[in-house]
Amino acid sequence: MSNPTATPTTLAYRHQVAVSAATGDAISKAAWMCFGSGDKAYSPDEDVALVAEFARVPVVCVVKGSVLTVRGNLTGIQAGDNVLREFSVETESGVMMGRRVVKPKQFEPTSEIELDLDFEY
Template identity: 80%
Template sequence: MSNPNATPTTLAYRNHVAVCAATGGTLSKAAWMCFGSGSKPYSPDEDVGLVDEFARVPVVCNVAGTVLTVSGTLTGAMAGNHVLREFSVETDTGVLMGRRVVKPKEFESTSEIELDLDFEY
């Protein structure tokens, strides 16, 4: 990958892409950014979802060349008393595309954070 910020895609997502390429099936679109409090390290070959999801939001997608940037915003009202430690992107059919583990972030009810995941094709 030439983009150092690119998130490795999961085995489940790579399989989904391969099956679509082989069969002419429809590729599921990036649809959800999910937020969780799990701190288990990311394992692209094993992960199928967040460890401990507490919220999800629809995403905004942008493409520049071969890089897909997926963005989502978590508000303090959505987070409640949860501490953000992980976030991910899922397709509209529930396939985990990728996941990131971050330093713990606590929220006040009026705060928010926009997070991005980059995927390179």
């Protein structure tokens, strides 16, 4: 059954998976959630990085069935004066897996937000 909230993966990540399937090499794990202030629409076949990254944090990954949920937390201190408009997940080797554009969010120093990106395999 398809997950309607799943994030389409980038062409760069799909390429990495295809090469791993062909060669038997390991796929680089989901490692970072990146946060940015860019508001350009997501293009899975073209995007390779956030438009304007201002922070990144290590992620927690949870697998349920065929869905990988990647979770990251951004604090107001990490955000500073930046407005959150985009976030993404990158592999340990630096390949963007997927990206989301969100309504602008500003932070107080004591605030925090937890964000998830779901990927279905």
